[in-house]
Amino acid sequence: MPRTLDEQRTPIDESGPNSKGRLTLIVLFSSVVGTLLLMAPAVAGQLQEQLGLTPSQTGDLFSAELGAMSLASIPALWWMKRLNTQKASIFFAAVFVVGNISSAYIDQYGLLLATRFLTSLAGGSLMVLCMSLAAQADNRNRVYGLWVMGQLLFGAVGLAVLPHFFSSFGIGIVYWVLAVMMVFVLPLARFLPKRAVVIEAARGQTRLNTGYALRATLGLLAVLAFYISLSGIWTFVSGVASTSDIDAQTSSFVLSVATVLGIAGSAVATVLGARPGTRTNLLVGYLAMALSLGLLVDVPGLVRFTVAALLFKFTWTFILPYILATLSELDRSGRLVNVANIAIGGGFALGPLMGGRLVENTGGYGALIAVSTAGLLLSLAMILAAQPRNSSNLNCETAR
Numbered sequence: 001m002p003r004t005l006d007e008q009r010t011p012i013d014e015s016g017p018n019s020k021g022r023l024t025l026i027v028l029f030s031s032v033v034g035t036l037l038l039m040a041p042a043v044a045g046q047l048q049e050q051l052g053l054t055p056s057q058t059g060d061l062f063s064a065e066l067g068a069m070s071l072a073s074i075p076a077l078w079w080m081k082r083l084n085t086q087k088a089s090i091f092f093a094a095v096f097v098v099g100n101i102s103s104a105y106i107d108q109y110g111l112l113l114a115t116r117f118l119t120s121l122a123g124g125s126l127m128v129l130c131m132s133l134a135a136q137a138d139n140r141n142r143v144y145g146l147w148v149m150g151q152l153l154f155g156a157v158g159l160a161v162l163p164h165f166f167s168s169f170g171i172g173i174v175y176w177v178l179a180v181m182m183v184f185v186l187p188l189a190r191f192l193p194k195r196a197v198v199i200e201a202a203r204g205q206t207r208l209n210t211g212y213a214l215r216a217t218l219g220l221l222a223v224l225a226f227y228i229s230l231s232g233i234w235t236f237v238s239g240v241a242s243t244s245d246i247d248a249q250t251s252s253f254v255l256s257v258a259t260v261l262g263i264a265g266s267a268v269a270t271v272l273g274a275r276p277g278t279r280t281n282l283l284v285g286y287l288a289m290a291l292s293l294g295l296l297v298d299v300p301g302l303v304r305f306t307v308a309a310l311l312f313k314f315t316w317t318f319i320l321p322y323i324l325a326t327l328s329e330l331d332r333s334g335r336l337v338n339v340a341n342i343a344i345g346g347g348f349a350l351g352p353l354m355g356g357r358l359v360e361n362t363g364g365y366g367a368l369i370a371v372s373t374a375g376l377l378l379s380l381a382m383i384l385a386a387q388p389r390n391s392s393n394l395n396c397e398t399a400r
Contacts (some may be wrong), residue, residue, distance in 0.1 A: 015338040018138050021030035021191035026143065029089075033096070033123040036178060037066060038052050038155025042163045046171045049108055063349065064113055065120040070345025072124030073338045079125075080132060080334075085192045087159065089129060093186050095122035100179040104172030129339055130332025131324070133192075140328045141278065144321035145270030149362055152263045152317065159259075180396035215386045217329045222382035225325065225339050229375035230316055233293060233369060240365050254306050258313035263393020265317035274325075279387060282322050286380040289315035293373045296367065329388045338384045 046060045055059070068178065079088060099119025106112045134143045158174070164175045258327035272281065288311060295308035327336045358368040 001147045011034055017224055019191065021188065022133060023143060023146065025139070025185075025191045026037065026130045026134050027146050027150040028188060029126050030147055031154040031186075032178065032181045032185055033069075033127045034151040035154045035181075036174065037062070038068075038151060039158045039162070039174065042159055043171065043174055044168050046163070046174075050166075050170050051109070051112075053109065053202075057109060061109075061113055061116060064117045066348060067343055068117045068120035069124030069127060070342050072121050073128050073341040076125060076128040076132075076338050077335060080338075084194055085129065086189050086194050089126060089189045089192055091188065092122040092125045092136035093189070095119065096126070096177055097175050097179045097182050100175040100182075104175040124341075128191075128338050131337045131341060134324070135328030135332055135334035135337045139273055140325040141321055142270050142273045143270075144324045144328075145266050145273075147324075148317050148320055149263055149266035149270060152259070152266060156263065158257055212330065215286040215388065216327075216330055218382040219330060219386035220334070220340060220343050222379045222386060223323060223327075223343040224347050224350075225345050225375045226319070228351045228354060229372040229379065230312075231290075231348045232375075233296075233312070233351075235297075235352040236355050236359060236365060236368060237312075239359065240296050240300070242304060243299060243365065244301055246305060250302065251305070254309050255263065258309045259312045262313040262317040262362030265314040265322065269318050269321040276320050278325060279384060282326075282380065282383060283321065285315050285319040285322070286376060289319065290373050290376050291374070293369050296369055324389075326383055326386060330386070 007358055022034050044062065047059055047061070048055070080245075096119055099115055100123065102114050103112060103119065106115060128146065134140060134147055137143045158177075162174055162177065162178055166198045169176075237255070238248070238251050242248070246254075271282070274281075292311035292315065295304050295311070300308060324337060324340065327333065327340050354371070355368050358371060359365060361367075
């Protein structure tokens with residue numbers, strides 16, 4: 001324990017922005033909240049089989065969940081500046097728990113849709129809080145890397161384990177597990193600040209840096225373009241496989257392995273932090289991701305498709321922590337990252353919408369690949385232009 005000059009022991013601030021308790025809270029809260037959406041393929045199939053939902057109803061249900069998580073950013077801009085974050089997080093966690101337990105026993109579609117929307121709104125509020133707290137950490141690249149990796153790990157474990165219990169417990173097992181996990185991680189709320197989320201001027205950051213508005217806008221547009229491009233491709237990547245005479249079982253196996261590579265991508269970003277530099281890591285990651293799309297052009301064989309899928313998923317989760325770290329360097333209060341949550345949700349919604357129409361209108365996947373590649377390169381240009389002028393100094397500091 002540290003000492004002062006008069007040799008009196010001083011307590012360690014376990015709820016400080018760089019404490020292990022705060023980091024654990026950020027990773028576990030966000031992982032529990034994000035698990036369901038990362039299990040969407042298995043959950044969607046069980047909902048259709050058990051409740052008799054149509055594909056459009058299933059799509060609307062998940063759109064409502066994703067939309068609620070994104071919309072949570074808007075009220076968060078108000079309550080995070082005014083409310084005690086410990087009490088607020090306990091309230092949102094309680095809504096999340098009650099909403100999930102209720103969902104396990106609802107078999108009427110309209111009521112389930114409303115319940116899932118409110119539950120996801122509470123979960124999204126916790127997610128936004130975690131993203132804002134991560135923005136205040138000194139080593140933001142690594143924190144966001146762990147933030148991504150935790151969600152991927154929870155989603156992968158859920159996909160691997162929970163479907164085996166559907167025959168005995170139905171879809172309710174998913175909702176109950178989410179509720180129980182939230183109860184277990186809720187004690188971590190003690191590592192939250194007992195005040196509204198603010199950023200001290202002594203930390204040496206200011207939102208009024210040169211060209212802040214322009215850089216912030218470019219950063220948000222970069223996030224939107226990034227997610228439109230990747231979600232458009234990822235939604236229809238199985239279709240690319242089918243045109244190459246790769247059977248569904250083989251392509252599903254390749255994509256499941258790609259999910260593991262996604263975990264590895266975020267892990268590499270966590271280990272590297274800001275080394276050798278945020279700009280360098282962004283440039284390498286984006287160009288490698290564009291290369292993965294190039295490998296899908298024409299009719300890729302099994303080997304080329306596999307390399308493309310693995311590289312795509314790895315670079316996706318490798319790039320994301322550096323994008324979020326860029327936004328948090330522009331605004332250490334976390335408000336800009338909050339707004340980015342809306343851009344992420346918008347990109348996830350617009351990507352498949354764009355992709356489906358491109359595939360239908362052209363009768364193939366070439367136009368989708370070309371547009372997505374162009375979107376990635378545009379996102380790269382904007383995120384590089386959005387880099388704070390003092391980012392090199394910050395990178396040196398966080399790399400230590």
